[in-house]
Amino acid sequence: MLRAAILVVSTTAAQDASTDAAIPALKDVFTTDGDGKWDVAETVIVSDDSAAIQKSILQWTDAVADDEKLVNLIVTTGGTGFAISDVTPEAVSELIEKPAPGLVHGMLAASLQVTPFAVMSRPVAGVRKRTIIVTLPGSPKGAKENLQAIIKMLPHACLLAAGMDSRSLHSGGVGKLERKAGVTGPSSCQGHSHGNHGHGPGHGLVRHAPPADAVQASALSSDPSLGPTRRNRASPYPMLSVDEALACIEKFTPGVIECQRPVNQDLVGFVLARDVYAAEDVPAFRASIVDGYAVVVPKHADEDGASKSSNRTLSGIFPVTSISHAAPGEAKVLGDGEIARITTGAPLPAGANAVVMVENTVLHSTTEDGQEEREVEIRAANVRDGDNVREVGSDVRKGHLLMQKGERITAVGGEVGLLAAAGVQHVTVYRRPVVGVLSTGNEIVEHTARSPSELRLGEVRDTNRPTLLVAAQHWGFATVDLGIVVDQPQTLEQRLRDALRQVDVIVTTGGVSMGELDLLKPTIERALGGTIHFGRVAMKPGKPTTFATVTVKEASRTSETATLGGDSSSSSHSTRRSVRAIFSLPGNPASALVTFHLFVLPALRKMAGEHPHGLPHVSVVLTHDFVLDRERPEYHRAVVSVGADGVLRATSTGGQRSSKVGSMRGANALLCMPAGPEPLKTGAKVTALLMGNIRSDL
Incomplete structure (x- = not known):
């Protein structure tokens, strides 16, 4: 040392x-x-x-x-x-x-x-x-x-x-x-920055690239410093099928991380990492199920001398000696021949063993000022010990298994209410990954920038970043807007390094094809020392989709408090290595959104402990003829709806060109269309991956 x-x-x-x-x-x-x-x-x-x-x-x-x-x-x-x-x-x-x-x-x-x-x-x-x-x-x-x-x-x-x-x-x-x-000098493709800027929650120093000779031995990407004349004219990355690409993502995506979260409304979306048991009985006291009057049902001794509840008719006029409301308080002990007015959910007074509904009573007399009941006549038949009473632990018994590992906390299933009622203060869940979205390209400008008449020739409004941020948020993942970065090696490298400190998964769009300014692959592979697991997929749209991982060093912490995405923070630090996933998606809007749902979402769901990882799939009937691509399977944007007959039907959103952002408008499904020379006819059945709720034609 x-x-x-x-x-x-x-x-x-x-x-x-x-x-x-x-x-x-x-x-x-x-x-x-x-x-x-x-x-x-x-x-x-x-x-x-x-x-x-x-x-x-x-x-x-x-x-x-x-x-x-x-x-x-x-x-x-x-x-x-x-x-x-x-x-x-x-x-x-x-x-x-x-x-x-x-x-x-x-x-x-x-x-x-x-x-x-x-x-x-x-x-x-x-x-x-x-x-x-x-x-x-x-x-x-x-x-x-x-x-x-x-x-x-x-x-x-x-x-x-x-x-x-x-x-x-x-x-x-x-x-x-x-x-x-653990450093490298300027490589043949670009200089290297050692800055540690843009520090995000829970993340530390991104590791330096491996030595240049090691990079050169393993890199498949072009070296940008060699210029356009010496770049690859065909992609050096093997063409994977969609299933092969998904298997690769399943294999190399980082696994789940456990963390503690308080039981509150922010717990929605998290998956339990451990079984949860009730911390207390629900209810914790004998409570009334109805509004009415707490009474004492007399008991008699059976042949063995044991006390046994009688099944009898309660009738007569009884004095109202106390009141028991659901609000905290103590009620007077109830004796034989006395009754207490009681509200739903209120604790039974000591001595009471049943409740008669208010509908089975008649007001007999009031106090002198007329503001309170003094006597009530009861007319109830077959009253038994325990009638209209919710017993201690009758809903949930202390120590009872409430929820199992792997269950997801939803906004509509009452899980938060169940945990809160049973006195559970914190649960162990799988941390939900934080997603950063970065747009690349010299031509890209903010979608709010300039009026239409002020856009310069070649400038394109950034539609991918806001679209993907919204898509990730729709699926319940916290996001970080990483902005726009120009096609310049050092700038791109530093922006990615900054992003790796802030998020668990980086999603970029653009810069993954075969142009001289397509720098994502060489930057990930050569400057960051990352591993590109695939760089081409046999599909339409989305052929140049790239999946990579980068190992970083971060500050781990020994005690946990919830932060963005369920990460932790504390005053005690150590260093550990972690893996970050990078998905570099095509720049065309439709391609970016299709590949996000097809590839990025399964990785996010795996890291969050959700099952299944991919989109739900159903069988649908085509409402019209669909032209097929001759060479590649296509993920066709469509609207799936259900009619009165219960049959799911799919209709195309129109032109499917990958740059046509309108092809995603209204789409709630991706149709898995095979490659082939002939169209699929009306009435044919195909598999649909559901991105949203099924529409109703009723």
């Missing part, structure tokens, strides 16, 4: 340490990005004073005789700007014996990818004695980003500064050093 120290330079924080947010931010970088190599041994806060800064650093660098207590790295945060009080670079520069301009350049290069105002920073880095010293910005976000930019290389620098033999460290060349650090 390498020892690190954090020095916060802030007069405000020195006066009130609770105002400092930099120390936890930097500790998080050492934990989540440091590959388990760092121990943050000390943290100190000082004012913006050169002498105080230098005193703290010298205690770590010059006053240490024991190698085990050597501080390998000192990072300072604060005082690097242009304010009069900003003196950190000057104070540190006086102590540095060997400047490290490369570290400074690395931090500035990473920061400039975030904001042009990074030019306002004045970082300093170098070596004193056997310790590396690096100054970071004062903002927690800026400090975190700067440290992330260089932390992979710092262990190597610290070992050299501590006195390790450089020849043995450098044996094997730069490639070995990069592999050991």
